[in-house]
Amino acid sequence: MFSRVLIANRGEIALRVIRACHELGIEAVAGFSEADRGAAYLDMADEAICIGPAVPAESYLNIPRIMSAAEVSNVDAIHPGYGFLAENENFAQICRECGIIFIGPPPEAMRLLGDKVEARKLAKKVGVDLVPGSDGVVEDVEQGLKIAGEIGYPVMIKAVAGGGGRGMRVAHNDMSFRSGFASARAEALAAFGEGAVYLEKLIIEPRHVEVQVMADGSGNVLHFYERDCSIQRRHQKMIEESPCPVISEKVRQELCASAIRIIKQANYVNAATVEFLLDKDRHFYFIEVNTRIQVEHPVSEMVTGRDLIKMQLQVAAGENLELTQKDIKHRGVAIECRINAEDPANNFSPCPGTITRYIPPGGPGVRVDTHVYQGWTVSPSYDSMLCKLIAYQPTRDEAIATMKRALSEFVIEPIKTTIPASLSILSHNLFVKSKIDTEFVERNF
Amino acid sequence: MAQWDEQFSKLKQIIEMMKDHNLAEITIKQGEEELCVKKAQPVQPQFTAVPMFGAGMPGMMLPGAAAPAAGQGQEAAPQEAKPAEIKSPLVGTFYAQPSPDSEPFVELGSRVEPETVVCVIEAMKVMNEIKAEMSGVIVDVVTASGSAVEYGQVLFKVRPD
Numbered sequence: 001m002f003s004r005v006l007i008a009n010r011g012e013i014a015l016r017v018i019r020a021c022h023e024l025g026i027e028a029v030a031g032f033s034e035a036d037r038g039a040a041y042l043d044m045a046d047e048a049i050c051i052g053p054a055v056p057a058e059s060y061l062n063i064p065r066i067m068s069a070a071e072v073s074n075v076d077a078i079h080p081g082y083g084f085l086a087e088n089e090n091f092a093q094i095c096r097e098c099g100i101i102f103i104g105p106p107p108e109a110m111r112l113l114g115d116k117v118e119a120r121k122l123a124k125k126v127g128v129d130l131v132p133g134s135d136g137v138v139e140d141v142e143q144g145l146k147i148a149g150e151i152g153y154p155v156m157i158k159a160v161a162g163g164g165g166r167g168m169r170v171a172h173n174d175m176s177f178r179s180g181f182a183s184a185r186a187e188a189l190a191a192f193g194e195g196a197v198y199l200e201k202l203i204i205e206p207r208h209v210e211v212q213v214m215a216d217g218s219g220n221v222l223h224f225y226e227r228d229c230s231i232q233r234r235h236q237k238m239i240e241e242s243p244c245p246v247i248s249e250k251v252r253q254e255l256c257a258s259a260i261r262i263i264k265q266a267n268y269v270n271a272a273t274v275e276f277l278l279d280k281d282r283h284f285y286f287i288e289v290n291t292r293i294q295v296e297h298p299v300s301e302m303v304t305g306r307d308l309i310k311m312q313l314q315v316a317a318g319e320n321l322e323l324t325q326k327d328i329k330h331r332g333v334a335i336e337c338r339i340n341a342e343d344p345a346n347n348f349s350p351c352p353g354t355i356t357r358y359i360p361p362g363g364p365g366v367r368v369d370t371h372v373y374q375g376w377t378v379s380p381s382y383d384s385m386l387c388k389l390i391a392y393q394p395t396r397d398e399a400i401a402t403m404k405r406a407l408s409e410f411v412i413e414p415i416k417t418t419i420p421a422s423l424s425i426l427s428h429n430l431f432v433k434s435k436i437d438t439e440f441v442e443r444n445f
Numbered sequence: 446m447a448q449w450d451e452q453f454s455k456l457k458q459i460i461e462m463m464k465d466h467n468l469a470e471i472t473i474k475q476g477e478e479e480l481c482v483k484k485a486q487p488v489q490p491q492f493t494a495v496p497m498f499g500a501g502m503p504g505m506m507l508p509g510a511a512a513p514a515a516g517q518g519q520e521a522a523p524q525e526a527k528p529a530e531i532k533s534p535l536v537g538t539f540y541a542q543p544s545p546d547s548e549p550f551v552e553l554g555s556r557v558e559p560e561t562v563v564c565v566i567e568a569m570k571v572m573n574e575i576k577a578e579m580s581g582v583i584v585d586v587v588t589a590s591g592s593a594v595e596y597g598q599v600l601f602k603v604r605p606d
Contacts, residue, residue, distance in 0.1 A: 034596070034597060037597075049536060049593075049595045050536070050595035050596040050597050050598070051536050051595070051596050052536075052596045053596070053597075059596075064568065064569060065535070065536050065568075065596065067569055068535065068536040068537050068568040068569050069536045069595070071537075071568075071569060072536060072537060072538055072593035072594075073593070098569075429461075429464040429465050430465055433465075435465070444467075
């Protein structure tokens with residue numbers, strides 16, 4: 001096991017890693033930028049070392065500074081957290097060359113699964129469904145009609161060079177396909193100078209469901225079940241829960257088994273999350289792999305009773321997970337709300353500032369993962385996440401009740417936070433019935 | 446009674462649908478029959494509508510809260526008499542002299558100009574020469590040679606010209 005680990009990250013995940021290190025008897029060295037100087041969580045580390053000014057490129061994203069900090073603080077390994085350098089294969093490679101263990105996947109596996117095209121090829125190879133599509137440019141309308149017939153309507157005609165919803169048309173049948181094809185091409189040509197289009201099956205009311213996986217160096221690949229992260233706004237997750245309330249045990253088994261096949265095929269080691277879209281018929285389609293530990297990992301920790309960060313450290317240190325899949329049981333329901341320093345009444349604009357009154361919730365079934373405390377100043381230099389609030393109970397209704405109670409108890413003043421937004425969502429009848437999809441928030445709020 | 450059960454079941458469905466879609470009122474006409482269901486208080490889904498425990502005062506910002514870039518531990522305003530500081534621009538190991546058996550670059554009382562090399566900081570086996578970037582006289586050598594330094598650490602104090 002490591003003696004010392006450098007944490008090349010900040011805020012709540014840095015504190016999370018410090019805690020895991022201490023429980024394993026590892027000394028934690030926290031790298032920090034000038035904007036985080038004086039943060040109370042740094043005092044919880046065994047050592048803290050300033051690595052640069054506030055701007056991430058000069059600190060948390062700066063590989064030479066981080067490697068230098070690792071050298072002078074004499075660490076065995078670096079935990080990259082999430083974001084920043086966590087999925088930077090160059091960084092993982094440099095760690096290897098400098099003889100410092102990167103707590104995450106080997107650079108080759110990160111590279112392979114981090115490449116969307118390669119990951120899709122790999123998923124297909126191990127028999128996992130992708131969002132059906134044309135696999136390339138559609139040259140003319142007749143070819144398009146044929147492919148649309150194979151994929152099945154409705155289909156989305158999308159500009160290859162497209163973005164921002166331009167050069168896209170939905171077709172529900174051959175007739176609308178003919179007209180849509182022509183107008184999508186024309187719009188794409190006008191907007192992007194390139195009229196080429198491809199086809200993708202339109203997934204109606206998709207849900208975002210992901211599987212937590214952990215692999216050790218001996219080839220033991222385990223899953224920690226799924227998380228439903230459909231409550232999103234502009235592709236940012238707001239609320240996550242486990243289990244996914246709408247899939248059968250059979251679908252769950254297939255989903256998790258698919259995730260394991262993908263991770264095994266890539267010779268991946270350490271933590272990963274495999275993301276899928278679930279359609280209204282409960283078919284799932286592979287989207288991508290996140291080659292890091294994720295923000296919402298506590299959700300899976302609560303329902304399986306496991307510590308994923310400690311496992312990351314153990315696996316990176318060369319220890320084998322002394323577990324079989326049978327040992328990992330799913331119990332109860334966990335829901336997480338991300339609480340950000342954003343004003344929901346003002347288009348979620350960020351609210352930096354000093355928190356003068358901070359009273360976190362507590363009581364049964366409540367977990368609070370945060371670096372924030374009374375007197376903390378929210379810096380404009382980094383993302384606005386303050387806290388992860390997790391509720392855990394035997395049933396979903398009880399978890400929702402606990403979460404609502406905890407959100408109502410939570411005092412963070414005077415800055416604006418997303419607490420009222422979370423409460424509104426949890427109170428919405430459709431959320432309670434889990435009749436939701438990834439557009440639910442934007443449609444209803 | 447069967448008719449009543451059927452009506453009641455339909456009514457429950459209508460109410461459920463109203464909850465799902467946040468409807469305040471619905472009127473259904475079928476021939477001569479008309480059914481109108483109204484919610485007592487129309488609820489607009491609003492992110493700020495929920496009263497909070499000990500609700501704070503919106504819009505209140507503490508003085509100084511708008512300028513958080515200075516870091517968590519707010520420093521006192523610089524005083525006239527305080528000497529200028531040469532701070533480390535790197536994370537690494539500080540060396541006061543170019544090689545183990547040579548004289549240090551600067552000492553107490555040494556005069557420095559902006560281009561004067563005051564020390565070397567070794568980062569990842571690369572020796573970086575650090576310049577004073579100010580004119581004045583060294584009044585304090587703060588860091589011991591051979592020690593690890595972090596970004597922003599004070600290395601020397603200078604009485605500026």
